[in-house]
Amino acid sequence: MTALAEECQLKEAMNHYFGGSMINATEGRAVLHTALRAPRNQDIRVDDENIIPGVHAVIDQIKSFSQGVIDGSISSSNGQAFTDVVNIGIGGSDLGPAMISEALAYYKTHLNLHFMSNVDGDHVSEVLQNLNPETTLFVVVSKSFTTQETLSNATTAKHWLVDSCGEKAVANHFVAVSTNLQMINDFGIDPNNVFPMNDWVGGRFSLWSAVGLSIALGVGPDHFEKMLQGAHAMDMHFANTHLHENIPVVLALTTLWYNNFYGAESEAIIPYTQYLHRLPAYLQQGIMESNGKSVDREGNTVDYQTGNLIWGEPGTNSQHAFFQLIHQGTKLIPAHFIGFKNPLHGKQDHHDKLMANFFAQTEALMKGKSEEVVRREGVEESLVPFKVFAGNKPTTTILIDKLTPLSLGKLVAMYEQKIFVEGVLWNIYSYDQWGVELGKELASTILKEIVNKKKSAHDSSTSSLLRVYNR
Ligand code: F6P
Numbered sequence: 001m002t003a004l005a006e007e008c009q010l011k012e013a014m015n016h017y018f019g020g021s022m023i024n025a026t027e028g029r030a031v032l033h034t035a036l037r038a039p040r041n042q043d044i045r046v047d048d049e050n051i052i053p054g055v056h057a058v059i060d061q062i063k064s065f066s067q068g069v070i071d072g073s074i075s076s077s078n079g080q081a082f083t084d085v086v087n088i089g090i091g092g093s094d095l096g097p098a099m100i101s102e103a104l105a106y107y108k109t110h111l112n113l114h115f116m117s118n119v120d121g122d123h124v125s126e127v128l129q130n131l132n133p134e135t136t137l138f139v140v141v142s143k144s145f146t147t148q149e150t151l152s153n154a155t156t157a158k159h160w161l162v163d164s165c166g167e168k169a170v171a172n173h174f175v176a177v178s179t180n181l182q183m184i185n186d187f188g189i190d191p192n193n194v195f196p197m198n199d200w201v202g203g204r205f206s207l208w209s210a211v212g213l214s215i216a217l218g219v220g221p222d223h224f225e226k227m228l229q230g231a232h233a234m235d236m237h238f239a240n241t242h243l244h245e246n247i248p249v250v251l252a253l254t255t256l257w258y259n260n261f262y263g264a265e266s267e268a269i270i271p272y273t274q275y276l277h278r279l280p281a282y283l284q285q286g287i288m289e290s291n292g293k294s295v296d297r298e299g300n301t302v303d304y305q306t307g308n309l310i311w312g313e314p315g316t317n318s319q320h321a322f323f324q325l326i327h328q329g330t331k332l333i334p335a336h337f338i339g340f341k342n343p344l345h346g347k348q349d350h351h352d353k354l355m356a357n358f359f360a361q362t363e364a365l366m367k368g369k370s371e372e373v374v375r376r377e378g379v380e381e382s383l384v385p386f387k388v389f390a391g392n393k394p395t396t397t398i399l400i401d402k403l404t405p406l407s408l409g410k411l412v413a414m415y416e417q418k419i420f421v422e423g424v425l426w427n428i429y430s431y432d433q434w435g436v437e438l439g440k441e442l443a444s445t446i447l448k449e450i451v452n453k454k455k456s457a458h459d460s461s462t463s464s465l466l467r468v469y470n471r
Pocket of ligand 1: 093144
């Protein structure tokens with residue numbers, strides 16, 4: 001199958017990607033999240049300027065700020081140590097930090113992390129109501145700093161803080177991560193509290209950038225750095241390994257195989273650790289926002305399938321929920337099983353049970369159970385068809401030594417590179433996301449109508465729904 005990758009000139013595409021070419025052509029940008037985890041001595045150029053010194057200046061800024069908050073030398077407006085950190089952001093400005101901080105909860109600092117993403121006021125209230133404004137730090141994360149949800153939530157949080165601690169507290173309690181320095185200034189965040197981002201980092205690939213500030217606060221700067229090292233190790237594997245032994249390449253080709261030749265519409269992600277319970281949601285954005293495209297790089301509508309649906313839940317919970325359909329349903333669902341040889345808390349008896357299920361499921365999906373075997377077990381004839389398992393269901397097993405910042409960095413980067421390869425194979429642009437714009441535009445028009453109690457032309461369904469809402 002690597003012949004297809006060669007035919008699609010994957011190696012040349014990889015050189016453009018790692019080398020900083022404008023491969024995000026519809027937005028006129030390079031795609032260089034790989035540079036965010038490159039070592040200090042590397043030289044990667046955008047507009048003929050080496051970006052690595054700037055990358056490491058931000059890493060140093062993250063390290064010293066997070067260390068200061070953790071050890072209390074950076075404190076609240078009344079000199080108290082911070083106890084809680086609220087990450088305000090959505091999409092890539094939320095899912096990466098949220099997923100990683102859950103995944104590395106074992107390595108957690110004393111700071112309690114909270115995530116405020118949805119513009120839903122109930123979600124905002126639920127987060128704020130249990131916090132003490134005097135010891136809460138807000139990290140406002142938005143690459144564009146124009147995202148409605150993030151600006152609304154940050155404004156509400158700011159009022160909540162000012163009501164208790166006064167206007168002056170904002171300087172100590174708010175930091176921001178963005179490319180848009182002007183908007184941060186307009187919002188009233190101290191320029192000294194700004195962590196910059198670059199436009200050559202896409203939101204869904206940004207957890208390695210200053211977007212990872214909450215991660216560094218939540219698990220400590222050393223663990224954050226280890227995660228970067230893990231991702232870099234995977235980048236090196238991807239860049240330097242023959243296609244047929246290259247993990248992201250083989251994974252992408254396998255996805256293409258089932259997606260395009262077997263009609264599989266989705267791919268399930270089943271981590272056998274509760275720590276990775278947010279990984280499927282994180283990968284939903286990474287994969288579906290990247291490769292959910294129906295126009296190829298020449299602007300033609302494609303006549304083949306592209307990005308698949310991503311979904312999943314940790315095992316063993318998922319076994320008791322949707323595995324019935326994977327085993328005996330009519331849909332073909334390739335599944336990734338992600339497991340670890342060693343538990344973190346040392347409860348080996350639990351871990352053996354967990355992993356016995358992990359191996360049993362992939363064996364069951366592969367081998368199934370024939371009519372003959374079912375009959376041999378003495379099952380009553382009328383029940384035989386219900387107890388047969390067709391088998392031959394595809395799974396990919398990813399077995400890792402231990403869940404550490406290093407191995408997690410490798411795992412996440414592996415999926416990032418898989419996304420890249422798929423985009424090359426499908427000849428689509430993976431790094432734009434125009435498909436999210438229309439809904440945003442319509443929402444802002446409708447919001448004006450709701451607030452100003454003004455009617456305007458919509459289709460009949462939307463008009464009647466708005467009538468009911470405004471009643
Ligand atoms: O709506 C899609 C999107 O642009 C994502 O790609 C991005 O991760 C998210 O919104 C948040 O964007 P920002 O970081 O600019 O607030």
